[in-house]
Amino acid sequence: MKQNIINTGFLLLALLLFSSCKKAMPGVYSGQQYLQFYTTTTAGTKEVVTANAAFYYLDASKITDTVLLHVVTTGSVPSKTSYVQLTAFTDNTVISTYPDAIAGVQYVSFDDANLKKLMKVDAGKYEAYIPVVLKRDPSLKEKVYQLRFKIGISNDFKPGNSNHTEGVIYISDRLSQPSNWTTTFFLGAYGLVKHQFIIEQSGQPWDSDFITTLTKPVDLNAQSFYLFKFTQALKTVNAARQAAGLTELREDPLVPSTAVTFPSL
Secondary structure, three states, rough: OOOHHHHHHHHHHHHHHHHHHHHHHHOOOOEEEEEEEEOOOOOOOOEEEEEEEHHHOOOOOOOOEEEEEEEEEEEOOOOEEEOEEEEEEOOOOOOOOOOOOEEOOOOOOOOOOHHHHHHOOOOOEEEEEEEEEEEOHHHHHHEEEEEEEOOOOOOOOOOOHHHHOOEEEEEEOOOOOOOOOOOOOOOOOOOOHHHHHHHHHHHHOOOOOHHHHHHHOOOOOHHHHHHHHHHHHHHHHHHHHHOOOOOOOOOOOOOOOHOOOOOOO
C-alpha cells in the first residue's frame, strides 16, 4: 500500500509541474505573421523570384494574363483570412536594359480593389498562390518591360526573410530571347530569326517554360531529337532558298556572318 501511495503522490506532483510548465509556454501558432516567396534555396541565399509573360504566344483576343506567385507563411499560421500586399519598386542596384512597367498600363495596380480581394492566404493555411494580372498594352510590341515587386507590410503580414521577398516579371508581346536561352544552350547562339524558325518547325513556343522542360532536368534524348530535326530542316530551307536565288537563312539578310546555324551533331 505504501508503495502505491508514493507512486500516486509522485504522479500528482509530475502533473502539477507539467501543468505549470505548459501554461508558461507560448502557443506555437501565436504571434506575428510573416510572409515570403516559396524557394528551394537556403535562408542565407538571396533569390529573386523570376517569371516571363509573353503575350506573343497567346491568341490575339487575350488582353490580360495572370502570373501566380507561390507564397508561404513563417511564424504563425493565419487563424483568419489574411491579405497580402505587394509593392512595385525600382531596383537601383541592378543595371537593366528594360524599362519599369507602369501600373494601369502593363499591369493591374496592386492597389486595385478587386485584385486585392484575391491576394490572400486562407485561414489555417501556410501557403497560397497570389495573382499578378498583366495587361496587353501596345507598348509591349516595342519593348520588354520589367515589373519588380516585393512583399510589403499589410494589416496581416510583415515581410519574412529579406532574401526571399522580391520578384520580377518580364512582360512582352513580341518574340524575345528567353532568360534561360544562355550562351551554353544546346541550340547555340540566340537570334530572332532562328527563334522564329524553330517555332515554325516544331510547333512549340520555345519560351522559358518550354525550355525548362528540356533542361531541368536535362533531357538529352529530347535535345538530340530537336537538334537533328532543326539541322535537317535548315538544310532543306536553305536549299530551297538557294534554288530561288536567295541567300541562306540569316538574322540580317545583308550580313553573311549572321547566317542561322546550329551546333554540330
